[in-house]
Amino acid sequence: MIQTILTGSLALFAVPGPARAVEVTDHGVSLAITGILIVFAGLAAISIFIGLMPKVLKLLEPREEPLPAKPRKRTVTPSDHLDEATLTAIAFVLHAESERASGRNLKVTLGLNPSPWALSSQMRILPGRLK
Amino acid sequence: MIQTILTGSLALFAVPGPARAVEVTDHGVSLAITGILIVFAGLAAISIFIGLMPKVLKLLEPREEPLPAKPRKRTVTPSDHLDEATLTAIAFVLHAESERASGRNLKVTLGLNPSPWALSSQMRILPGRLK
Amino acid sequence: MIQTILTGSLALFAVPGPARAVEVTDHGVSLAITGILIVFAGLAAISIFIGLMPKVLKLLEPREEPLPAKPRKRTVTPSDHLDEATLTAIAFVLHAESERASGRNLKVTLGLNPSPWALSSQMRILPGRLK
Amino acid sequence: MTVPQLLGEYLNRSICQGMTLPHLLMILLGILLITLGGIKGYKPLLLLPIGFGMILGNLPGLQPVGASEFSLLEQGMRSGLFPALIFLGMGAATDFSSLLSNPKLVLLGCAAPIGIAMTLLGMNLAGVPLADAAAMSMAGAANGPTSVYLASKLSPDLIGPIAVAAYLYMALVPVIQPWILRGLTTREERRIQMPAIRESRKSERVCLPLMLFGVCVLVSPGSVWLIGMLCFGNLLREIGVTERLVTVARGTLLDAVTLLLGLMVGASATTTNFVTPATLLLLGIGLIAFVLATASGIGMAKLMNRVCDQKTNPLLGAAGVSAFPDSARIVHEIGQEEDPSNFLLDHATAPNLAGLIGSVLTAGLFWMWLG
Amino acid sequence: MTVPQLLGEYLNRSICQGMTLPHLLMILLGILLITLGGIKGYKPLLLLPIGFGMILGNLPGLQPVGASEFSLLEQGMRSGLFPALIFLGMGAATDFSSLLSNPKLVLLGCAAPIGIAMTLLGMNLAGVPLADAAAMSMAGAANGPTSVYLASKLSPDLIGPIAVAAYLYMALVPVIQPWILRGLTTREERRIQMPAIRESRKSERVCLPLMLFGVCVLVSPGSVWLIGMLCFGNLLREIGVTERLVTVARGTLLDAVTLLLGLMVGASATTTNFVTPATLLLLGIGLIAFVLATASGIGMAKLMNRVCDQKTNPLLGAAGVSAFPDSARIVHEIGQEEDPSNFLLDHATAPNLAGLIGSVLTAGLFWMWLG
Amino acid sequence: MTVPQLLGEYLNRSICQGMTLPHLLMILLGILLITLGGIKGYKPLLLLPIGFGMILGNLPGLQPVGASEFSLLEQGMRSGLFPALIFLGMGAATDFSSLLSNPKLVLLGCAAPIGIAMTLLGMNLAGVPLADAAAMSMAGAANGPTSVYLASKLSPDLIGPIAVAAYLYMALVPVIQPWILRGLTTREERRIQMPAIRESRKSERVCLPLMLFGVCVLVSPGSVWLIGMLCFGNLLREIGVTERLVTVARGTLLDAVTLLLGLMVGASATTTNFVTPATLLLLGIGLIAFVLATASGIGMAKLMNRVCDQKTNPLLGAAGVSAFPDSARIVHEIGQEEDPSNFLLDHATAPNLAGLIGSVLTAGLFWMWLG
Numbered sequence A, B, C: 001m002i003q004t005i006l007t008g009s010l011a012l013f014a015v016p017g018p019a020r021a022v023e024v025t026d027h028g029v030s031l032a033i034t035g036i037l038i039v040f041a042g043l044a045a046i047s048i049f050i051g052l053m054p055k056v057l058k059l060l061e062p063r064e065e066p067l068p069a070k071p072r073k074r075t076v077t078p079s080d081h082l083d084e085a086t087l088t089a090i091a092f093v094l095h096a097e098s099e100r101a102s103g104r105n106l107k108v109t110l111g112l113n114p115s116p117w118a119l120s121s122q123m124r125i126l127p128g129r130l131k
Numbered sequence D, E, F: 001m002t003v004p005q006l007l008g009e010y011l012n013r014s015i016c017q018g019m020t021l022p023h024l025l026m027i028l029l030g031i032l033l034i035t036l037g038g039i040k041g042y043k044p045l046l047l048l049p050i051g052f053g054m055i056l057g058n059l060p061g062l063q064p065v066g067a068s069e070f071s072l073l074e075q076g077m078r079s080g081l082f083p084a085l086i087f088l089g090m091g092a093a094t095d096f097s098s099l100l101s102n103p104k105l106v107l108l109g110c111a112a113p114i115g116i117a118m119t120l121l122g123m124n125l126a127g128v129p130l131a132d133a134a135a136m137s138m139a140g141a142a143n144g145p146t147s148v149y150l151a152s153k154l155s156p157d158l159i160g161p162i163a164v165a166a167y168l169y170m171a172l173v174p175v176i177q178p179w180i181l182r183g184l185t186t187r188e189e190r191r192i193q194m195p196a197i198r199e200s201r202k203s204e205r206v207c208l209p210l211m212l213f214g215v216c217v218l219v220s221p222g223s224v225w226l227i228g229m230l231c232f233g234n235l236l237r238e239i240g241v242t243e244r245l246v247t248v249a250r251g252t253l254l255d256a257v258t259l260l261l262g263l264m265v266g267a268s269a270t271t272t273n274f275v276t277p278a279t280l281l282l283l284g285i286g287l288i289a290f291v292l293a294t295a296s297g298i299g300m301a302k303l304m305n306r307v308c309d310q311k312t313n314p315l316l317g318a319a320g321v322s323a324f325p326d327s328a329r330i331v332h333e334i335g336q337e338e339d340p341s342n343f344l345l346d347h348a349t350a351p352n353l354a355g356l357i358g359s360v361l362t363a364g365l366f367w368m369w370l371g
């Protein structure tokens, strides 16, 4: 009943012709139910596989280090000496900066004192150039 | 007269056929004059609207703060203590840097001393991720 | 002999029809030889021209400065005073950072002390805007 | 041509001449989106380009503008490249490790297909042809790029209104969801703290996107393009040797495509396809479906609490509606209202990702059946 | 094929074989542009890509190269996308607040349509068809991206020479304008200091691009694409919640498009469309028009000084010729020659922007009438 | 449609249904490439996108995916724009001054055409048509972007397998070359230290790319597009006034194109063009040719030592095979094994660049003769 009214009210929208005939909503219900069921099953499968994955991986690589302190959160422990923390900070930034800036090699003459330039170059990883 | 000579000299350029017939320059004069007049009027309208805008905006938002010290020019007043300015500078850069670098959270263990890491995290604004 | 066997084994690959008929390998040999010879000659020419270039350039611009300390490798000689190097480092980064960050002018009130902000603005080169 | 003739033509072809009510409505809607994004702060990175694109695309008498100007952007949108680059950037920017820590939260992603199915049924019931209704249904999960992708397959003429609806809900998550969250959960439930996310090993984090991709391809072959890009972005991120590619995928490329796709989506919503009963219906039905999906997500979380020993904060269920990554943030904020020490953001990412994946899986199925 | 046959074909198809005087001229012009940009420092970001593109596009016997290689870039240029992205970047990079501080400086932007009109008349008088003459006329305002856009509409075959002429004048502003500025103003006039730019409120800065866009759309519907992008870029900048989009619009996107559009513009100037009397005439007439436009801008500023109480430094009038943002810088430098404490750069941005807008408005009108 | 019907169609169109042995082989190869790049660290920036693209492009039953989704990327690849942008980025990122310091090292670049010629002969001898064999021959110099470019001209159907082979050798340089280097040189030869690279003047560094371009255009007109971009990138770098363009060319643009071209190259290698005897043969013959080219480079360096007074470390000859910039790094590493104070990286760049240029020259000639 409601459907008939709504359908009527949408006369403007329904493009005439066979190509876009308004389909019976039974199809819609089947589609919705089948879709939900399959996706539920899929998500359940993902959930189960994620649960199994660590065990499988442990079997495959039993010799991995025991608790590899999550490498994505870099912990910086500043020493009680303030200048040390400051220098580390500068060096980190300097390193990132000089990598980006103009891509040219910084040739740095280093003294013995722990200047930030020195720390920066210690942090340096050679960037893999690409072709 | 001059026109005729020039036109002749441009025989190479004038593509033959009706589509690209050389038009009488009267059209050009009309076009130039009308164009200039309309654009003059447009610029004058812009000038007038810009003059009115602050007044209209003042009417619309009367409760705005009186003189909102132009926020686009960040004023940094270094204290007379040099280290303070240095730390601010480092912190500013460190903040920007750590936001960009690899997007991973820096978990920083902070001492009580005002290290640049501390100032950086105070400055932090959570970036709105986009989808 | 080997060729015949291989050709046979590639029957799957050889697309039938005149457009892609398998050509006699004599062509391949001519192509390879001519190609190598021309490229050898080209590389030899490049080698010779590179050798000549400095001499030609010296003739063209005789008034150039005698030995213009290769400008692409910036040498930073940190003074024996640690703070100086630190400040230079900060200033360099600060400069690069403030150029990039939001593109808005940093209005910095400077004291007399050599704060990194001061050094940064000394380094400043006005960026050529583009249209 | 004389000056009066030129002036006459000028007045005849002015914007005012062709302005009709639908044009005006579209332009006002564009201004509304800009205001929502720019002043109210709802997803400005999306709503500002969409709003401005809507204005640009709906100025009357400018039919020449847009035909050629937008052509390359339109190729990017309709071919599926722009949505894919957005998924690539999301994958490269998002830490998937909360999935590893608590895999059962993945089940909460079922809220997304529920919202989608309800939108489909509602629109179809209202007489919208099934293919169009399926394309519109993605709005019920507030999933913008997937809407664009599915609409380009099933209902290319309606890509504009469908995408606008989806992005609009995504932007309005902070308006719609809090009431539902507060209304359907008790104070005690909102205070439930989740166990800390366990540290994951690199091998797990690298295998996770590959495994996700494999399962999704088997479950819904039509989802391979978008899920593939999401997983590839995350693989690049976790494998740790392609910093340059990760940086460009989650940075410049994501930002540039967000800007250009937004403009194009806005310009695709025109008077002829937007100011129609169907679009108005979609805005209403999609909203209802989104609300019900949120509710069913919360319900599912409560159900899980009945079954499992370890308690799950039911707020997390609301993140299963997709609307990535906004609903996760809302869950976090509502949690903190009750207990500022309750840090739900990382936990809510798991159902949020699951909802995102669930909605793409559903899109893939609809494409397969109706494409 | 034998070795001698291959060598014969090789020699027959060498570059030298097809080299004619026009090819050589184009290549030499390319080298000249590279020298001007790279050694003399005139707009290197534009002249280097244009010059190299000109060489690449004019090597004889290479017709295969370019047909396919440049195809995507050509779509970007001709569809109007690349010019739009440049306007977007300019909007995102430029502070419009000097307009707010002194609105009457906007009137100085009338210099730009004067230069354009004079070029149009000159070229048309010389027998160039009106549509082509209109496309060429943008060179008289030294407005590169608008030239590209208008030429793609009115005179697609001449897009190369027209854009090269426009960019060339833009680059040569520091050579052309100083003499006019010094010659037409007195020492005292050049020393006039402008009142400090008033602090503007955020609401003003946000409304400004929207208002500009609205007026321009009404005045010249054909300008909506370029002006729209300019204003959208500035809106993103001022609204302050879309840092990421602003960064990409004024950074990577602007730089990449500048590079690629430059190459394409250069490659579009070929022997057949460039080495013609019309192009030579354009280079001459455009230069004269640009000089006269500069002069009329200065004259207008002097006229304003007669009418208004508050004095305006007449140098500012020269910035009204468009040639954004170079003429503003030249005005500033000439001002500082006389009085190093006179900081005119921010003030000159107002007429410079007005000139830019004025030239786009004119382009929109020409497109409407002749397109 | 009822639920069982839908489920029936679902099962009929699943991935498993269409999976054949060739599909499986391609997917496994994709996984292998990802493993080589991601875990073993061989050129991850190339192998990861290629491997994932190969998986995406070879999932059965997904023919719809790819037809439209990859269309813009395919245009970028086939038109030659993407290879050109990679050459532009390489030019902007590379310091050419080692060429200036020791011009005779350029002669070592002859190893590249030798490897190419041998691949051509091998493939042609095996019955592959000459145009295809020529396209395949670039793999013998391990030059990925040039392979893509030449294959798009001479053998567009085989662009996928050819490019994969070329990129694979490039990635495997650290596996293939060390043995040859150690085997064909004595301990004393590997210890030869090269004289320090002389400081070059800016004028030399600016003229170098222009001169290179001029010579290459005369020698091989078909190489103008790629060599032009390489030289233009280097010119921008050395002329020193276009920092913004250099930054974007060697940064975002290079990274984005590397990612997108990689995906596209992988997706272009399909069951129909990859799992063929010709491809297997190419992998074998290309490898042999690459080994022989490396050997002939070393031999050439030894020959130079006979003729010239100043000794050249024969390891440098191996960098003449192209495979830019990896073979230069391997030469450096092998040199340091013997004597950690021997810094060969900068010196190896000269033959490496010469090999790159030599392979592009050869590609240009093949295109001219066979295109």
Ligand code: NA
Residues within 6 Å of the ligand: A131, F142, F143, F144, F145, F146, F170, F324
């Ligand atoms: Na390569």
Ligand code: NA
Residues within 6 Å of the ligand: B131, D142, D143, D144, D145, D146, D170, D324
């Ligand atoms: Na989205």
Ligand code: NA
Residues within 6 Å of the ligand: C131, E142, E143, E144, E145, E146, E170, E324
């Ligand atoms: Na311009």
